[in-house]
Amino acid sequence: GKKEEAAPVEASAPVVASKIVIGLDDNFPPMGFRDDKNELVGFDIDLAKEAAKRIGAEVEFKPIDWNAKEAELNGKRVDALWNGLTITEERKANIAFTTPYLENRQIIIVTAKSLIKTKADLKGKVVGIQDGSSAVEAVAKDAMTAKAIKELKKFGDNVTALMDLSAGRLDALVVDEVVGRYYTAKKPGEYVVLDENFGTEEYGVGVRKDDADLLAKLQKALDDMKQDGSAAKISTQWFGSNIVK
Amino acid sequence: MDYILNILGPLIAGTGVTLKMFLVTIVLAVPLGLALALARISRFGVLSGAVNGYIWLMRGTPLMLQMLFIYFALPFVPVIGVRLPDFPAAVVAFVLNYAAYFAEIFRAGIQSIDRGQYEGAKVLGLTYAQTMRRIVLPQMVKRILPPISNETITLVKDTSLIYVLAMNDLLRAARGIVQRDFTTTPFVVAAAFYLAMTLVLTWGFQYLEKRYAVYDE
Amino acid sequence: MDYILNILGPLIAGTGVTLKMFLVTIVLAVPLGLALALARISRFGVLSGAVNGYIWLMRGTPLMLQMLFIYFALPFVPVIGVRLPDFPAAVVAFVLNYAAYFAEIFRAGIQSIDRGQYEGAKVLGLTYAQTMRRIVLPQMVKRILPPISNETITLVKDTSLIYVLAMNDLLRAARGIVQRDFTTTPFVVAAAFYLAMTLVLTWGFQYLEKRYAVYDE
Amino acid sequence: MSNSSAIPAMIRAENIHKRFGAVEVLKGVSLTMDKGEVIAVIGPSGSGKSTFLRCLNHLEVINRGHIEIEGEVLASTDSEGLCHYAPETDVRRICRKMGMVFQHFNLFPHLTVLQNIIEAPITVKGMKREEIVPVAEELLRKVGLFAKCDSYPARLSGGQKQRVAIARALAMEPDIMLFDEPTSALDPELTGEVLRTMRQLAEEHMTMLVVTHEMGFAREVAGRVIFMDQGEIVEARPAAELFAKPEHPRTKAFLDNML
Amino acid sequence: MSNSSAIPAMIRAENIHKRFGAVEVLKGVSLTMDKGEVIAVIGPSGSGKSTFLRCLNHLEVINRGHIEIEGEVLASTDSEGLCHYAPETDVRRICRKMGMVFQHFNLFPHLTVLQNIIEAPITVKGMKREEIVPVAEELLRKVGLFAKCDSYPARLSGGQKQRVAIARALAMEPDIMLFDEPTSALDPELTGEVLRTMRQLAEEHMTMLVVTHEMGFAREVAGRVIFMDQGEIVEARPAAELFAKPEHPRTKAFLDNML
Numbered sequence A: 001g002k003k004e005e006a007a008p009v010e011a012s013a014p015v016v017a018s019k020i021v022i023g024l025d026d027n028f029p030p031m032g033f034r035d036d037k038n039e040l041v042g043f044d045i046d047l048a049k050e051a052a053k054r055i056g057a058e059v060e061f062k063p064i065d066w067n068a069k070e071a072e073l074n075g076k077r078v079d080a081l082w083n084g085l086t087i088t089e090e091r092k093a094n095i096a097f098t099t100p101y102l103e104n105r106q107i108i109i110v111t112a113k114s115l116i117k118t119k120a121d122l123k124g125k126v127v128g129i130q131d132g133s134s135a136v137e138a139v140a141k142d143a144m145t146a147k148a149i150k151e152l153k154k155f156g157d158n159v160t161a162l163m164d165l166s167a168g169r170l171d172a173l174v175v176d177e178v179v180g181r182y183y184t185a186k187k188p189g190e191y192v193v194l195d196e197n198f199g200t201e202e203y204g205v206g207v208r209k210d211d212a213d214l215l216a217k218l219q220k221a222l223d224d225m226k227q228d229g230s231a232a233k234i235s236t237q238w239f240g241s242n243i244v245k
Numbered sequence B, C: 001m002d003y004i005l006n007i008l009g010p011l012i013a014g015t016g017v018t019l020k021m022f023l024v025t026i027v028l029a030v031p032l033g034l035a036l037a038l039a040r041i042s043r044f045g046v047l048s049g050a051v052n053g054y055i056w057l058m059r060g061t062p063l064m065l066q067m068l069f070i071y072f073a074l075p076f077v078p079v080i081g082v083r084l085p086d087f088p089a090a091v092v093a094f095v096l097n098y099a100a101y102f103a104e105i106f107r108a109g110i111q112s113i114d115r116g117q118y119e120g121a122k123v124l125g126l127t128y129a130q131t132m133r134r135i136v137l138p139q140m141v142k143r144i145l146p147p148i149s150n151e152t153i154t155l156v157k158d159t160s161l162i163y164v165l166a167m168n169d170l171l172r173a174a175r176g177i178v179q180r181d182f183t184t185t186p187f188v189v190a191a192a193f194y195l196a197m198t199l200v201l202t203w204g205f206q207y208l209e210k211r212y213a214v215y216d217e
Numbered sequence D, E: 001m002s003n004s005s006a007i008p009a010m011i012r013a014e015n016i017h018k019r020f021g022a023v024e025v026l027k028g029v030s031l032t033m034d035k036g037e038v039i040a041v042i043g044p045s046g047s048g049k050s051t052f053l054r055c056l057n058h059l060e061v062i063n064r065g066h067i068e069i070e071g072e073v074l075a076s077t078d079s080e081g082l083c084h085y086a087p088e089t090d091v092r093r094i095c096r097k098m099g100m101v102f103q104h105f106n107l108f109p110h111l112t113v114l115q116n117i118i119e120a121p122i123t124v125k126g127m128k129r130e131e132i133v134p135v136a137e138e139l140l141r142k143v144g145l146f147a148k149c150d151s152y153p154a155r156l157s158g159g160q161k162q163r164v165a166i167a168r169a170l171a172m173e174p175d176i177m178l179f180d181e182p183t184s185a186l187d188p189e190l191t192g193e194v195l196r197t198m199r200q201l202a203e204e205h206m207t208m209l210v211v212t213h214e215m216g217f218a219r220e221v222a223g224r225v226i227f228m229d230q231g232e233i234v235e236a237r238p239a240a241e242l243f244a245k246p247e248h249p250r251t252k253a254f255l256d257n258m259l
């Protein structure tokens, strides 16, 4: 009986998106995470709420395993991915993106005592990244450095990687700037962000490729929010300045 | 200390998820396991063989894969395919998996009952079903308490696997806070919670063992 | 089919990690578990109590937390603190954890040996150590094969926990490819690999059970 | 064969054959037993005594032969040598006419003495607790164990267990009692109590078929004694005769060894 | 008390007291046994026969009293009533002078018959396999079980198991053999073989202390018979005398019940 159930979803989704289910990694501060009351908060959360309001749709945030984001989206378990989702060529094959709303760099974090000052110093070193994050592709793209480093360790999350960095088993960590800055701010003086990075990339909201209607609506809402300054306000609230693009 | 009080909220919520998962699994997997065990020892070769294969498959592959399969792949399977939300999907996977483990324990327990008990019941005129219900299964319970207790304690911790479906059980709640606050204190608190749950279970099973100790064998 | 051949490389590498983890754990945890079991049943109350507490702690908290503790927190513990690389840290955690489970199985096995066996050995002049080595332990092996077999099969799948220390076991290798290629085929292949490993283990234990069946009890 | 107007035999077994794998354990055993008769079956270990008893109440399935209990056919063999049993519900009903007491008691360890006795009357006969409890208590008084009503079997001595087993069988009101070496798992001292109970049953004209090693009991209580060896009945005669002068040399050798 | 110039008694037990919790099971039992003597211990169940035997070879620890084996002190009680045992290695050496045969055989199920017998001589005495195997084979021939050398105990009948147990004890060349109801777990038919083996040992002048229910054996083989009841020795007299006219009414009542 599953076909009957699935059919109305397909039929109704493009017409009126009365409710948008947004998939996110709820362990991804400061974009989306849980506060002490166990409620979802974060920059992307606020942004998405505002956008939904403008579309006139109800919004539901559904925590997903970030590793399974494509399956969640295309299995119609969520309608949009909105959680610091980097726009990449590979992902474009499976996901339709809005235009970028944030610019992000893949920064390199080392300990304060570290002798590593440049990308070149990573030669022969052990470098960590979060598995499934866009840092994986960013490092892979820089073939020269990728070849030079001794080992690329893929961690389940960035905190484990940072702890390993502190423990000295890891020499450097490549991570999204927004995330990296969040953590380094928690332990002032312990970490240093290198000047060089693994490139700039852009965050966008992802929807199913056949869901053109939702994409258009989200795009319009985002554009409006950028223009009337409400996006800037949210950014200032979370990052202390407006970094929205 | 204040910090611990602050994070207690999400951790208690996580414990709720863990307990809910645990209880629902136990309540469903035990009867299913018993049914599988009875099918496994039945005289119908086909049934017994099928159950045997099922048990092998369930015990031979990781529970995580089973869960991912039921969540993501099942909707595309013809006929039986159904798209389950996360909690029901996790429950189905856990129940199917643990029922296989329980079935093996039940089977061993049933088979450890002396043939004399069956013969004693038979000469009194009890049917096979009556013999099972009134004579064999009640005696089995006593014998399987230790392995069931083990499996149950394992289940408490196994529930944390539901993180792959992004549900916030105790362990994942703790990881969430660790990532938010960049400190390992939540892990220590979570460990204490797990120990407490294990302790309660251990006591529960000790009580049961004592109750069943009124008769020796 | 071609696709499966393509992804076989990383999956086989992952299987290697899984097997290495599995074998090292078994080889170390079995003797440690035996030592713990003997300590547990010894007449020295303090030793027995300490081991009891250890087993409770190890079985009561998630292996993942134990692994994180040994990897990250152990270096800061005074005296015994040591900073272990990932594989050794995982091995230590697995061995300490599984030794606790094995210890309980061994203890139950030893205690199931009839008192008459000890008395028979004693009147012949065997010391306690000789009685254990020559009479009790060899008989125990036969009885513990089924639970040990269960635990071992569980271990094969448990090894996938080492992903938290960023190691690429079979399951994680499969997940990696799934994410990269956006297809679930690698999971199916991984499941087949797990089934194969389980099958080999099952056969191995069946062989052992047959060998020990030369004597009944 | 059985004529409905005559009083049917309690047990009529004819030409029973039983194989375990390739080994023929019963090679054509026949026995007819009348109401109130007490028959003792003796013979060396492995001669098939237990197997014969177990064939009578369907604990073993025979390969050939004919079994009738109180005129009802349990199993029969057709002209082509195929053995047929009655339908399952009939088999269960017919077998309920026979109570059985095992060498190892086979009490239910998780039930108290009283519960052991009332279990089958309630479950099988559908009796009410209030009906059967007084009966059970009466039976326990009879075997001298009323005080042990609420004990679990593990707390009883072997002799006490066996007497509970007898009471349990009697609670189903069987017409025939089968005993398979009821005292051979007991210490010699505890044997007496059980034999006393069995003697009492015989005095009340219970039909009893008893496999036993207790020659004293066989001599005093049994009307007929059957000597089995190697799957056959070698001699079947009144007890006094058989013990006084056994006809067959095998019987003689066996009795010499036992006494 | 024991004079080193005289031949010491094989067993000298004096005033043995043994409590289990609050229950006093042995209330001052004394016995002196000379070389080559065969003594049977009889008495009702629970009278302390097994406990007494087990105290002699340190399977139970006494609370009070004095035990000497071939002149060596195993346990003694000082003037303040405290009981002392010899050092552990001495205890082990002294107890090795006594072989013991249990009611339930206690054979090692994972070892073949031959391995059961050679295990202790190799492990305890450090003998070589080549030395002990011929001895073991000789012993097995003696008890009539040479053909079963490579069988596992589970494949043997009860009587065979018990004879292996006897051979196993003899392989350690004890000076004294203790038997605790060696035939009471056996079918009556299988008892004979074991009793024959024990008779043979008695004929070879082995010193034997035998707890038994076999009155026939006690009467024929034992020099003295000891009747125990409620933790005390009630009567200890030559076998013929005790059976012919027991002095004590308790002995008489017991014998009447048994025969």
Ligand SMILES: Nc1ncnc2c1ncn2[C@@H]1O[C@H](COP(=O)(O)OP(=O)(O)OP(=O)(O)O)[C@@H](O)[C@H]1O
Binding pocket: D020, D025, D043, D044, D045, D046, D047, D048, D049, D050, D051, D052
């Ligand atoms: N289930 C079985 N499978 C195979 N052989 C069996 C089975 N039950 C009995 N036998 C064999 O059948 C033969 C007769 O056994 P049965 O138990 O009837 O003898 P018995 O006269 O009762 O002996 P005992 O006095 O030792 O009880 C024996 O050789 C026995 O080994």
Ligand SMILES: Nc1ncnc2c1ncn2[C@@H]1O[C@H](COP(=O)(O)OP(=O)(O)OP(=O)(O)O)[C@@H](O)[C@H]1O
Binding pocket: E020, E025, E043, E044, E045, E046, E047, E048, E049, E050, E051, E052
């Ligand atoms: N380990 C024990 N703990 C407590 N009580 C015991 C223990 N062993 C024996 N007893 C008790 O001591 C008493 C004497 O027992 P023992 O076994 O010596 O008697 P017995 O004369 O050998 O009897 P039987 O003929 O039944 O073997 C009994 O009442 C028994 O219940």
Ligand SMILES: [Mg+2]
Binding pocket: D049, D050, D051, D180, D181
């Ligand atoms: Mg029999």
Ligand SMILES: [Mg+2]
Binding pocket: E049, E050, E051, E180, E181
């Ligand atoms: Mg005794």
